[in-house]
Amino acid sequence: MIKPRTPPGVLELLPREQVAFQRMLDTIRRTFEAYGFLPVETPVFELSEVLLTKTGGETERQVYFVQSTGALEKVAGGDAGALPEMALRFDLTVPLARYVAEHEHDLAFPFRRYQMQRVYRGERAQRGRFREFYQCDIDVIGKDTLSPRFEAEVPAVINAVFEALGIGEFTIQLNHRKLLRGFFAGQGIGDEAQPLVLREIDKLDKRGEDAVRATLEGEGFGLAPEVAERLLAFSRIRSEGHDDALAKLAALGDGTPLFEEGRDELRALLGALKAMGVPESRYAINLSIARGLDYYTGMVYETTLTANPGIGSICSGGRYDDLAGHYTKSKLPGVGISIGLTRLFWQLREAGLVQAAESTVDALVALFDDTGLDDALALSQRLRAAGLNVETQLEARKLGKQFQYADRAGIRHVVVRGEDEVARGVATVKDLRGGEQFEVALDGLADSLLSRRGTIAHAATGEGAVSDGTSRPTSDGAAASSGPDSNGGTP
Amino acid sequence: MIKPRTPPGVLELLPREQVAFQRMLDTIRRTFEAYGFLPVETPVFELSEVLLTKTGGETERQVYFVQSTGALEKVAGGDAGALPEMALRFDLTVPLARYVAEHEHDLAFPFRRYQMQRVYRGERAQRGRFREFYQCDIDVIGKDTLSPRFEAEVPAVINAVFEALGIGEFTIQLNHRKLLRGFFAGQGIGDEAQPLVLREIDKLDKRGEDAVRATLEGEGFGLAPEVAERLLAFSRIRSEGHDDALAKLAALGDGTPLFEEGRDELRALLGALKAMGVPESRYAINLSIARGLDYYTGMVYETTLTANPGIGSICSGGRYDDLAGHYTKSKLPGVGISIGLTRLFWQLREAGLVQAAESTVDALVALFDDTGLDDALALSQRLRAAGLNVETQLEARKLGKQFQYADRAGIRHVVVRGEDEVARGVATVKDLRGGEQFEVALDGLADSLLSRRGTIAHAATGEGAVSDGTSRPTSDGAAASSGPDSNGGTP
Known part of the structure; x- marks a missing residue:
């Protein structure tokens, strides 16, 4: 007799929890479709050579490889050292890049796609960390160019999704890479140092201002104390309401051409959100949002639940200029966001904000x-x-x-x-x-x-909801949950 | 630059084909829910020890194993011979068995679940054979017992699904294992020989009567020519319409107690289908249906498209008495069916019966x-x-x-x-x-x-449908498709 159990790091739901989860998936899908996004699904596995184009690093160490029994025998027979032929997708962005490059001539651009599938990461087993989890992504991909206006449309989609999900008030936090890098340049920080500084700024939440200040002023960066302070002061800027956002942007003073470009785009974005009727309580400028990846080149977004800030970002993404450089010579700029739904559902359940639904049976x-x-x-x-x-x-x-x-x-x-x-x-x-x-x-x-x-x-x-014990978590549990968004964002 | 491509044996769709596919998934889901089935999803991978409880054979050779980069290093370090810790599910039945055994105390029995997810088989790459494909399954699982009436309800679900899909007229072919085995016993074929004879009968479609007759009369079985002929005559029986089905059953003559039990259940099933208003053109008795697996113990079903018999069975399944004997001492009899949707979609597309849909964008x-x-x-x-x-x-x-x-x-x-x-x-x-x-x-x-x-x-x-080249198949292609239902059924 074998003990029936799932591998660690997965979230398997009882039927009425699955009904609740399915309703969230349906709501997200309906909203994505309302904004003109088309469905795409890709295979769970990709050729290793295609999937692992990035050089080494965290991602590669977390990859799950796949091989058939026949291939296993071959490996045992001596072909050691060779990577298995296939690997499970670890996000939906690399498969999107491969998809767009492969089907370029059959797609209409700007190409608006949504994709809601599970992804796989060999995370250390830990409570609240998942090795298999749903991502719900949208991206708009341009051919050669993509207007910043597409970056302005994205927060309206985020707003519509979380309004429809009804899991509480939320704020879409906005920042702009051009504004950030222009500001850094204005402080005398060169092109090569900028991504490194960005990475430190991104750690403010976890490490706190003092630790980050010490790093910026320390050996590695050697920034003057007044420069470090200006960076920190900049990163403290938050807006409340539409007019305040415009005022905070105006109060930043003059900057480099890149800085001004970023500010203009942010202003245009605020105007578009107003035109689309997004409530002004739902968006704010937050100049500490960095999304610690070199990948982004324009707007960056993070979304937080007002009553549950501890959950961290529930929807993140941004603008990038080169989606599929590994696969095609075509320039494919885009903008996208990702919702890590498995982790969000788990967190909402932990917080008592979702529970098993009524049966689908009437x-x-x-x-x-x-x-x-x-x-x-x-x-x-x-x-x-x-x-x-x-x-x-x-x-x-x-x-x-x-x-x-x-x-x-x-x-x-x-x-x-x-x-x-x-x-x-x-x-x-x-x-x-x-x-x-x-x-x-x-x-x-x-x-x-x-x-x-x-x-x-x-x-x-409501209060009359039944809770008959079907709300039991079935995933494995270990130490406490770690940093926000670890299972969430686009890279 | 790396050539963007999918691994062989997958069906990746362009967006408007995906819309058409998604509509089929939605239709199936809606129908399953109308008949009171609840959603379940399981992780794509299971622990190898849990998944591979059956002894060797075809299934095990086709399994995809999964390991993280870290585990690969361990294997390279000497722990050869050990199976990787995890494997991809190859159907939805073994995960269901594990799920029901694991969550037994949290489920209400009879437990009615539907599951629509992809499964994985290391098939030889061949046109029309898929290594990744959707299965859409329903099963009703009883605790200790399950009335044959649940077997009578299943054809009504099949009828509703394919009526809603609107892919043409179809027939649900019915047979009963008790009738078959009772008949075999009546012909002097012992308990041990019965599954082997069944397997030969199941090959009638592929090998033809003469070849099967030769095998049955040959060394292995050594049946007398008149016995072989009676088996073949039995397997030729087909009904047309409700009254004819009852007449054909009556004309079979008396049999063993098991035979009579099977006939009574088939009669009750026909009565229930009438009560549920299933059109009599949609079901028929076909005493050649064997579903070559020892697993089934009662009703067996196969469904064929009237205008496209070459597609083979588009929905198959049956009654079984022991779902989860490997995982629990509880007796869990059940009845279920499976639709291999990826292969069906591909075949319908090849036959020109589905095409790219309009965009979801209005x-x-x-x-x-x-x-x-x-x-x-x-x-x-x-x-x-x-x-x-x-x-x-x-x-x-x-x-x-x-x-x-x-x-x-x-x-x-x-x-x-x-x-x-x-x-x-x-x-x-x-x-x-x-x-x-x-x-x-x-x-x-x-x-x-x-x-x-x-x-x-x-x-x-309709005729006005757009076909702008988005209907291109994207899977790999090799030799011709093989036998019916290879990607379809419950085991």
């Missing part, structure tokens, strides 16, 4: 005795034809047992039709959530159940 | 010049709020170019608002599919576009 059609079977089957089909999700009780049991099963399974309604009801052409409906019981003519049954359906979702997140 | 809001940007952004948001999927033209270009882009991207409507239209509070809509152009008051624009939406799906499969 009603259980009960069965008294075997003579009623055909009637129960036919009634179930009639309700399904009207758009309801229905389970039929196929084995006659005591009614109490049937109610008990429906309750345990999270099914709200039980439809009962005994001899008496059949004779009178009616059905009795028991609402296990509200507790009431009512009789309805057979012709009106489907409509009656459909009209009650709308009230289910609400009940599932 | 309308492109055009942009004449930069002064109109805010208006275009605001109008797009207004249309989205009404439930439409909208892309905004963010860079002013010649209108002809914008039409050209929309046409290429499969977007049906372009909304144009020049100065004149703005002044008069109207918009001009160009329908790129029908070709017509009309003016509508801004207040009526969303409703007008929504009302035209319903006609899109139809146009996409």
Whole structure:
């Protein structure tokens, strides 16, 4: 006998948690589609040669390799040292680059795609760290050029997604790489040093100002104390509301041409958000946002939950100028964001902000005795034809047992039709959530159940929500969760 | 520069093909939910020890193993011979067994689950054979017992799925293991020989009657010619219509108690299908259906497309008595079916029965010049709020170019608002599919576009459908496709 268990680092859900998770996926997909993004799915594995174009580093050490049994034998036979032929994707950005380069001539540009699939990273097993997790990404890819206006549209999508998810108020934090690098240049920091300084600024959250100041003034960088202070003062700038954002930008004073370009783009972005009706409480300038990667060249975004800042960034991304340089000579600039949904769901569950949903099943059609079977089957089909999700009780049991099963399974309604009801052409409906019981003519049954359906979702997140132990986490657990966004962002 | 390409044996779709594929997934999911099935997703990898409980054989040789870079180094360091810790799932049935055994105490039985995820098999690369493919499964799992009535409900689900998919008329072929084995026993074939005879009967399609007869009469089996002929005559029995199915069953004569049990269950199943209103043209008794696996113990199902029998079974499964004997002492009988959607989609595309869909984007809001940007952004948001999927033209270009882009991207409507239209509070809509152009008051624009939406799906499969080269297959291709259902069924 083998103990049934999942590998460490995965989040496997019980059915009613899966229903809640699926609703989030559906909501995100619907919103991405509303903004004109098209679906793409890629294989879970890529050729190692194609996937691992970057040189060494963290990413490569975390990669999962894949080989068939036949290939294993070959390796055992002596071909050691060779990398396995395939590897699991560790994000959706490298597969996107490969996809766009491969299908370049069949795509219409600017190419707007969304992709919602699982990715794989060989993380150290730790509570809240996942080796398999969903990413929900959008990107717009231009051919040769891509207007900064696409960067302005992205926060409107983020706003729409998290408004629709209804997991609490949030702020989209905005910064601009040109503004940052222009400012650095204005302080006499050269091109090569800028990414390194950026990386230090990105650590402010974790290390605190004093530690970062010490590093910037220390041997490695050797910045003058007044320069380090100006960098830190710059990184402290936050706006509250639309006009304040414009005022804070104006108060920065003059800068290099790159700095001015970044500021102009940020201003245009703020204007576009206003035109799109994004509430001004939902976006803010935050000049400490660095997204510690050399990859980004324009806008960078991070999104935080107002009531749960500890969760860290729940949606991150930015503008980049060269998506697929490893695969094609075409210049493919783009802008994109990523939501690490598995980690977000896990965190929301830990915080009590999501729980197991009601069942997707609207009603259980009960069965008294075997003579009623055909009637129960036919009634179930009639309700399904009207758009309801229905389970039929196929084995006659005591009614109490049937109610008990429906309750345990999270099914709200039980439809009962005994001899008496059949004779009178009616059905009795028991609402296990509200507790009431009512009789309805057979012709009106489907409509009656459909009209009650709308009230289910609400009940599932309200105080009356059922929590029957199905909310148990099933992933492995180790030490505490670490830094924000470790399972979240585009690289 | 690295050549961007996918590994062999995967089906990667262009965006509008992906839209068509996604619609099929959504339709299947909606139908599974209508019949009361709950969603489950499992990790793509399982512990090798857990996944590979069966002894050797075909399955094990086709397994993909997974290891992180760190584990690779360990293997290189000497621990050769040991299997990698994890492997990719090769079907959804073993993960279901593990899931039910692991979460047994948190589930309500009978447990009805659907699962739609990709599975992995190290198949020889061949045209029409996939190493990664979607399976869409349902199963009902009982605790200790499961009434045969659940086997009767399954064909109703199959009927509803393929009716909703609208890929042509189909027949659900029915047989019963008890009937088969009871008949074999009646012919003097012992318990041990029965699975072997079954395996030969299962080869009738591929080998033909003469070859199978020769094998049955040959050394291995040594059946008398009249016994072999009775087996073949039995396997030729097919019904047409409900009454004929009952008549054919009656005409079989008396049999062993097991035979009679199987016949009674088949009769009850036919009665239930009638009660559920499944059209009688959609199901038939076919006593050659064997599903060459020892696993099944009751009903077995295969489904074929009437106009495309060459595609083979598009949905298969059956009743089994012991789902998770490797993981738990609990007896968990069940019944389930599986649709191999990737292979089905590929075959339908090859046969010209599916093609790239219209874009999910309902309308492109055009942009004449930069002064109109805010208006275009605001109008797009207004249309989205009404439930439409909208892309905004963010860079002013010649209108002809914008039409050209929309046409290429499969977007049906372009909304144009020049100065004149703005002044008069109207918009001009160009329908790129029908070709017509009309003016509508801004207040009526969303409703007008929504009302035209319903006609899109139809146009996409009708004669007017666009086929702009996006229908290109992207999988690798080798020799011809082989036997039916190789990528399809539950084991």
